Amino acid sequence: MMNYSFPKQEKVISQKIIEALYSKGNYSVYVFPFKVSMAFVAEQQANCQVLITVPKRNFKKAVDRNRIKRQIREIYRLNKHLLLNNTALQSKQIAISIAYISKTNLAYNQAENSLQKVINLIALHLEKDHSIPVSPIN
RNA sequence: CGUGCAAAAUGUUCUAUCGCGUUACACCUGUGUAAUGAGGAAAGUCUGGGCAACACAGAGCAGCAUACUACCUAACGGGUAGGCUUUUAACGUAAAAAUUAAUUGACAGACAGUGCUAAAGAAAAUUAAACUACCUGAGUUUUUUGUAUAAAAAUUUAGGAAAAGGUGAAAAGGUGGUGUAAGAGACCACCGGGUAAAUGGUAACAUUUAUUGCAAGGUAAACCUUAUGCGUUGCAAGGUCAAAUAGGUUGUACCGAGUUUCGGCUCACAAGGCUGCUCGUCUUGAUGUACAAUGGGUAGACUGCAAUAGACUAUGUUAGUGAUAGCAUGGCAAGAUAAAUGAUAGAAUUUGUUUCAUCGAAAGAUGAAAUAAAACAGAACCCGGCUUAUAGUUUUGCAAAAAAA
């Protein structure tokens, strides 16, 4: 049975993690219309935490931003099993930020394909990282 | 009948699957069940208040805001009614006025004072000026006539006057007449304005009468004057709990002079706070010494904060022209915090476009199918307003044109 829920523990809330996501030279993927970056964290309640952002510069109105964020959240919620079922993740804790780059409204099917591609790339990176004994953080 | 503009009202619905926030309950303590979950503007942050902290909040100056009258309201820069006013239309007329309807107004004061008023124009602000043109007197020249005189023209000069021309946004009441050398409110009639009184109205103001020839434009969204009001900062206010790191921090007493009944009082100095400044007022007494107390505070978390409560709201009724107020009955309805209230699929509803069919002279109407669209916009401490944005539908008003009767 797949777990499609998306509780609050799986969202990035701490400001320190957000700074870590954007400041350090982390692993990042660029697949249109998303820019995804990833960081290793510690002492969090969930294995994988997600931050979804839509820039105010591209979308002036709060209605548009909210709608795009909700759509991205739905896409992630329905596809996160691709990442969480990966065995490489079991021993680690990561944070992911998904930024929406495009200036036009979101096309659902295209965005779903892109996000699936991104998740696969991240899973690949995790497996490679697992082969290296020393993790880059700590 | 349609179109456009303005104002007001309304602001699509249902099902399935998978999810999110809050509250309640249950237990296996992180799951389940149930209930519930965004607007008329939630927006802009333009305003008034609640609430909170700063001295339970002082005076003057400065500063800011408001500005016809009466009323409503917790309060307001908001609203209602009225007055005056702008524009348009109708009616009316020779033309106006008056009247009616809609509409406009940051609607106190420009004889308290200071400034500004370009270019153009002769002259641009307190009794202004004279370019062309007008009139009178004097001189010179020319022409006419037989001469003088006289007349006419040109020119110089001394005045008159402000009517005509031209400039300008504005040229010192307007129109018509009398008058005059020419003219002029110099005088007269009507219109407009000022002053006073009476009447009506709570008042703004209106009407009538009398009187005044009527001289000093505009700008106060220039400074300003008058009247009224305003303490400052905002929930990132404020309060509680509290890792790591760094190091201390806080309270009390003593510490200038005089006096003393040893409780204090007065004076001086210094530091700090209270609104930008001044006054006034409050607190403290440097450094240091002694004693006492363990905390203070950042990341973060909780609270403030979401309701059996209120300037709440729906309906009815009473009072009032109305805003609104009273009474009766019913209702209690979001609370997130990198920020919930959704996503996907299907169906219905409304509207547009295209095609087809029927009716019709035509405009068009009805039905079916396909396709597209369904506005503006997302609570963030809470209420009252204002402003701005809004597809489609409905209502009201206005505008212009065409067709038919």
Place this chain on the structure above:
RNA sequence: GCUGUUGUAGCUCAGGGGUAGAGCACUUCCUUGGUAAGGAAGAGGUCGAGAGUUCAAUUCUCUUCAACAGCU
């Protein structure tokens, strides 16, 4: 959420009621064997948008749009 500032030529900025300028950049000419520098001339503006006050608005007032900054 709250508080403020700024929009003028391609760029950086003046101007604070009387029809808009400076520097750099651009165009043409002169100078040089040629280029640069230098000299002379020229072009380029809805003064963010819409209303209002005024005879007249880039300037004053209101509304609105955009950009930027500060407060944890």
